[in-house]
Amino acid sequence: xxxxxxxxxxxxxxxxxxxxxxxxxxxxxxxxxxxxxxxxxxxxxxxxxxxxxxxxxxxxxxxxxxxxxxxxxxxxxxxxxxxxxxxxxxxxxxxxxxxxxxxxxxxxxxxxxxxxxxxxxxxxxxxxxxxxxxxxxxxxxxxxxxxxxxxxxxxxxxxxxxxxxxxxxxxxxxxxxxxxxxxxxxxxxxxxxxxxxxxxxxxxxxxxxxxxxxxxxxxxxxxxxxxxxxxxxxxxxxxxxxxxxxxxxxxxxxxxxxxxxxxxxxxxxxxxxxxxxxxxxxxxxxxxxxxxxxxxxxxxxxxxxxxxxxxxxxxxxxxxxxxxxxxxxxxxxxxxxxxxxxxxxxxxxxxxxxxxxxxxxxxxxxxxxxxxxxxxxxxxxxxxxxxxxxxxxxxxxxxxxxxxxxxxxxxxxxxxxxxxxxxx
Amino acid sequence: xxxxxxxxxxxxxxxxxxxxxxxxxxxxxxxxxxxxxxxxxxxxxxxxxxxxxxxxxxxxxxxxxxxxxxxxxxxxxxxxxxxxxxxxxxxxxxxxxxxxxxxxxxxxxxxxxxxxxxxxxxxxxxxxxxxxxxxxxxxxxxxxxxxxxxxxxxxxxxxxxxxxxxxxxxxxxxxxxxxxxxxxxxxxxxxxxxxxxxxxxxxxxxxxxxxxxxxxxxxxxxxxxxxxxxxxxxxxxxxxxxxxxxxxxxxxxxxxxxxxxxx
Ligand code: SF4
Ligand code: SF4
Ligand code: SF4
Numbered sequence: 001x002x003x004x005x006x007x008x009x010x011x012x013x014x015x016x017x018x019x020x021x022x023x024x025x026x027x028x029x030x031x032x033x034x035x036x037x038x039x040x041x042x043x044x045x046x047x048x049x050x051x052x053x054x055x056x057x058x059x060x061x062x063x064x065x066x067x068x069x070x071x072x073x074x075x076x077x078x079x080x081x082x083x084x085x086x087x088x089x090x091x092x093x094x095x096x097x098x099x100x101x102x103x104x105x106x107x108x109x110x111x112x113x114x115x116x117x118x119x120x121x122x123x124x125x126x127x128x129x130x131x132x133x134x135x136x137x138x139x140x141x142x143x144x145x146x147x148x149x150x151x152x153x154x155x156x157x158x159x160x161x162x163x164x165x166x167x168x169x170x171x172x173x174x175x176x177x178x179x180x181x182x183x184x185x186x187x188x189x190x191x192x193x194x195x196x197x198x199x200x201x202x203x204x205x206x207x208x209x210x211x212x213x214x215x216x217x218x219x220x221x222x223x224x225x226x227x228x229x230x231x232x233x234x235x236x237x238x239x240x241x242x243x244x245x246x247x248x249x250x251x252x253x254x255x256x257x258x259x260x261x262x263x264x265x266x267x268x269x270x271x272x273x274x275x276x277x278x279x280x281x282x283x284x285x286x287x288x289x290x291x292x293x294x295x296x297x298x299x300x301x302x303x304x305x306x307x308x309x310x311x312x313x314x315x316x317x318x319x320x321x322x323x324x325x326x327x328x329x330x331x332x333x334x335x336x337x338x339x340x341x342x343x344x345x346x347x348x349x350x351x352x353x354x355x356x357x358x359x360x361x362x363x364x365x366x367x368x369x370x371x372x373x374x375x376x377x378x379x380x381x382x383x384x385x386x387x388x389x390x391x392x393x394x395x396x397x398x399x400x401x402x403x404x405x406x407x408x409x410x411x412x413x414x415x416x417x418x419x420x421x422x423x424x
Numbered sequence: 425x426x427x428x429x430x431x432x433x434x435x436x437x438x439x440x441x442x443x444x445x446x447x448x449x450x451x452x453x454x455x456x457x458x459x460x461x462x463x464x465x466x467x468x469x470x471x472x473x474x475x476x477x478x479x480x481x482x483x484x485x486x487x488x489x490x491x492x493x494x495x496x497x498x499x500x501x502x503x504x505x506x507x508x509x510x511x512x513x514x515x516x517x518x519x520x521x522x523x524x525x526x527x528x529x530x531x532x533x534x535x536x537x538x539x540x541x542x543x544x545x546x547x548x549x550x551x552x553x554x555x556x557x558x559x560x561x562x563x564x565x566x567x568x569x570x571x572x573x574x575x576x577x578x579x580x581x582x583x584x585x586x587x588x589x590x591x592x593x594x595x596x597x598x599x600x601x602x603x604x605x606x607x608x609x610x611x612x613x614x615x616x617x618x619x620x621x622x623x624x625x626x627x628x629x630x631x632x633x634x635x636x637x638x639x640x641x642x643x644x645x646x647x648x649x650x651x652x653x654x655x656x657x658x659x660x661x662x663x664x665x666x667x668x669x670x671x672x673x674x675x676x677x678x679x680x681x682x683x684x685x686x687x
Binding site for chain 1: 447448449450451452453454455456458459468473476477480482483497498501526527528530531534571572629630632633634635638664665668672
């Protein structure tokens with residue numbers, strides 16, 4: 001069909017930050033499809049220059065409200081790697097548990113508050129409060145559990161003050177932690193309601209082959225530190241992250257773009273799952289399979305399902321971690337920090353994909369150079385290429401303006417972009 | 425949830441139309457609203473949200489109260505902010521970015537903003553001006569401090585608005601709340617803390633978690649800066665450590681720091 005279409009979405013809603021979608025099709029031919037990032041930059045890398053090491057996690061956590069714990073952890077890891085600090089077992093457990101709860105709360109926010117309205121023909125979660133009260137209450141319950149545990153371990157779910165280089169300023173005691181074991185065990189019931197709900201949705205059948213980049217699991221599904229891999233077979237060390245991201249500046253965007261083996265690559269839940277399927281908890285694995293989500297899945301809309309699968313995985317893994325913690329003895333853990341000159345990299349899988357922080361210090365522990373590479377920044381080029389392919393394909397299939405607008409918006413939303421974070 | 429008249433302790437509530445806007449920020453303060461799971465639904469029955477881009481597609485320009493998050497860095501943001509001011513009966517500066525510039529204003533300590541841009545983008549043209557707080561552009565009716573804001577405080581404020589009651593923000597410093605929480609003073613643990621000069625209201629959030637205050641809520645009334653500097657130096661903290669904290673969120677920039685006491 002010879003179609004002429006115009007899609008113009010200014011400041012796409014239900015995403016974090018500001019971005020525009022523009023699609024132009026004339027007589028069935030794609031003239032232009034654009035994903036524009038119009039967020040205003042904040043220049044964190046420059047802000048850090050000359051600052052002492054202890055400023056880094058405190059300030060860079062403020063890059064993003066949703067994944068502030070992830071930023072704080074990546075920053076801490078970069079500082080610790082530069083100063084030769086190795087966290088002890090209990091610190092690692094508490095950090096991972098905190099990380100899991102951030103993943104759970106962020107994925108739940110995205111799936112239930114931002115994505116769900118699309119599948120239920122609503123403009124927001126607000127009308128669903130009346131029409132699907134049970135679902136909204138369950139979502140709120142999952143988020144509350146995740147936030148409560150973040151509050152308890154990090155001291156606050158946004159910009160956690162307890163989380164510092166060398167460990168924690170304070171840790172919860174047994175009495176505070178114990179009740180969460182039962183709560184975690186019970187929350188799966190709420191999650192399963194969402195699994196069944198999403199099973200009833202029609203996920204758009206759009207496929208475009210791409211490369212997936214993530215941390216490489218070593219015996220377990222990866223979240224904090226380790227080697228880097230891609231589904232095209234690239235394998236690198238954490239400190240060589242620059243060869244993995246290859247950032248470059250583009251016109252019409254205040255966020256930098258990235259590439260590896262192809263013109264673009266993707267990071268996020270789908271990338272993690274594609275690259276580390278074997279390390280998922282068996283229950284999570286079965287759910288993934290039941291959605292036909294097996295490596296390598298190239299449908300970007302399946303990132304939503306990958307997030308759902310990860311929710312189940314992190315809850316199961318948190319139960320394991322909490323049991324391990326409760327079986328051990330812990331006291332306040334904070335190692336002494338002795339600054340030295342050098343470079344440190346911290347790679348962490350945050351909800352939206354792999355995040356890198358890198359700092360160079362002088363011998364007083366002052367920051368000489370800082371670099372942060374954000375997941376959404378790595379996804380922008382991939383979103384752009386997807387958008388082109390999607391517009392072309394659906395125009396050929398005879399979809400109209402409004403249908404393409406909805407699908408294009410859903411596509412971008414599926415990446416769960418954190419735009420203000422990508423322009424930091 | 426629309427239509428019915430809500431009451432609180434028997435008093436019918438006025439349900440204001442509320443819009444949320446964000447400028448240059450991490451959006452963490454808006455997120456604090458959504459993190460309000462326990463009474464999220466009650467909270468949303470107190471107000472009628474007509475604009476909240478982060479969670480809803482519908483947008484409306486018919487609102488009475490505007491929560492404005494973030495600091496201002498571009499001409500376009502100035503234009504948008506002025507438009508919001510014209511519509512809103514009440515404009516609330518929401519969080520430390522909006523109140524003082526927040527961490528974003530740390531950029532302003534570089535005199536040469538072209539240098540700042542070149543460092544990140546090379547020769548690629550990007551617009552970014554000096555970072556400004558909301559009240560440097562328009563009048564602000566109410567300030568909710570914090571990085572992030574504390575959800576209990578936001579709730580209390582919204583309830584007060586719905587009840588048409590007036591509000592008081594604490595004038596005393598964080599130390600007062602910290603002592604009420606029976607914390608060990610961080611200075612005794614060898615950690616720096618801005619609690620003695622920072623406006624309370626966060627329930628000593630950081631010190632209660634055994635982390636020093638960085639002054640995100642700005643100065644308490646009648647701060648004694650000289651005394652603060654004396655305490656810090658008495659505990660062996662360097663000028664640099666003190667400055668790092670004082671300048672972090674921008675709340676202390678209007679406070680005159682006596683030159684000699686820093687040297
Ligand atoms: S005040 Fe802090 S939490 Fe709020 S938007 Fe600004 S940086 Fe984020
Ligand atoms: S820890 Fe900080 S806020 Fe608490 S009493 Fe000491 S100086 Fe004041
Ligand atoms: S203790 Fe200080 S830095 Fe922490 S929230 Fe309160 S005012 Fe802000």
